[in-house]
Amino acid sequence: MATAGIIFDIKKFAIHDGPGIRTTVFLKGCPLDCWWCHNPEGREGQPENFCVRTRRGGSGGNWAEKEELFGREVSVAEIMTEIIKDIVFYDQSGGGVTFSGGEPLMQPEFLKAALIECQESGIRTAVDTSGYGPADIFDEIYDLVDLFLYDLKNMDDHQHIKYTGVSNEQILDNLKMLAVRGNKINLRLPMIPGITDTHENLEAILEFIEPLPGIRDVSLLPYNRLAEDKLERFSLNSRLGRISSGTGNDLDAVTRRFANRGYRVKVGG
Ligand code: SF4
Secondary structure, three states: OOOEEEEEEEEEEEOOOOOOOEEEEEEOOOOOOOOOOOOHHHOOOOOEEEEEEEEOOOOOOOEEEEEEEEOEEEEHHHHHHHHHOOHHHHHHHOOEEEEEOOOHHHOHHHHHHHHHHHHHOOOOEEEEEOOOOOHHHHHHHHHHOOEEEEEOOOOOHHHHHHHHOOOOHHHHHHHHHHHHHOOOEEEEEEEOOOOOOOHHHHHHHHHHHOOOOOEEEEEEEEOOOHHHHHHHHOOOOOOOOOOOOOOOOOHHHHHHHHHHOOOEEEEOO
């Protein structure tokens, strides 16, 4: 039987999920439970219904509610048909395909099969990962991936468990393992005000990554309040409270701090 996976979206012409113009495939399932997650429809591994609310007549109008199913089973051949349509744009822009989620490592067979197809078609690949997954899966896909978009959230394990539901131990071990193997990592730091953007956390991140030769690129991902609006539409409560976008982030200072230590820093994906 052809390898099949469960996805909840395919985004065409994406420009924040790696270099150039990309197609981003969102795989369902994530073992983390981040307080700031902006893809609640990606967390469960199986297709699921959400009660989605929209404002009638724009802001200020009454809410209208509708049950919507998120997630569908697709074969690798089906997603390749979509991916290949835009090959000319990838070639012109230095782009390619990004497998995101959820956590794409949760569907290792599907991910690997899709990466092999991309490689055979000459399409560059990126995997957007929380880093939380068995080391042997990273090992199996390593040669099929051009770039890992690797999230690093909190260096303090108690804080990590509190805000994501899991320990950071495996995430740090996998990051070390990948960074020693080569230079294929774009480290992505979500800047959650008061949680991940603190002086202590950023200093601990710098201390951890400085000895790792494979990390030169760092992206700072400012907190986006639109995540809260999305939760509201999905009838879910925000656990962060109303934080304004960018509150607490002095992104220029953080950028300088990483740049001064020799990193290429970008704000945004
Ligand atoms: S790792 Fe990403 S998809 Fe998973 S819960 Fe955290 S923010 Fe959401």
